[in-house]
Amino acid sequence: MNDKLMQSQKRLHDSLFELYMQDGLELYLAGTRGLKRELIIQLETSALSPEKGEIIHYYAVNRWDEEDEFDEWAKPLVALSAEAERILGVTNGQLAHCRSTDSVSFDFFNFIKF
Numbered sequence: 001m002n003d004k005l006m007q008s009q010k011r012l013h014d015s016l017f018e019l020y021m022q023d024g025l026e027l028y029l030a031g032t033r034g035l036k037r038e039l040i041i042q043l044e045t046s047a048l049s050p051e052k053g054e055i056i057h058y059y060a061v062n063r064w065d066e067e068d069e070f071d072e073w074a075k076p077l078v079a080l081s082a083e084a085e086r087i088l089g090v091t092n093g094q095l096a097h098c099r100s101t102d103s104v105s106f107d108f109f110n111f112i113k114f
Helices: 002-031 082-088 099-114
Strands: 038-043 053-061 065-075
Touching: 002 065, 065 099
Parallel strands: none
Antiparallel strands: 038 053, 053 065
16 A cells, blocks of 8 residues: 555544544534534514514524525414415415424424524
8 A cells, every 4th residue: 555645544543533532522423513503594474573473484504504404384373364475475275284383493493402
């Protein structure tokens, strides 16, 4: 085997061992998500003002890992007005098949606390 390649492999091995010895195992096991996580969060409500509606769309994505994403709509307790349907681009019929706001929000908060 080429001497340069052997030296490079030894340096890599030594670096990984040093990371492990400095409690880097948790970081290694977390993968790229453990290295950097900055979430972009978007929430949409069922009414034209937050005071009158509830959150029905929960969205978050890690700006460093697009596979680290949460995107789910929830069924509101009160049906959307025609104006809200037009603005949101979603209908009451589409939301009828979604999980409850309580269920979705529970999963969303677990996702963002990682």
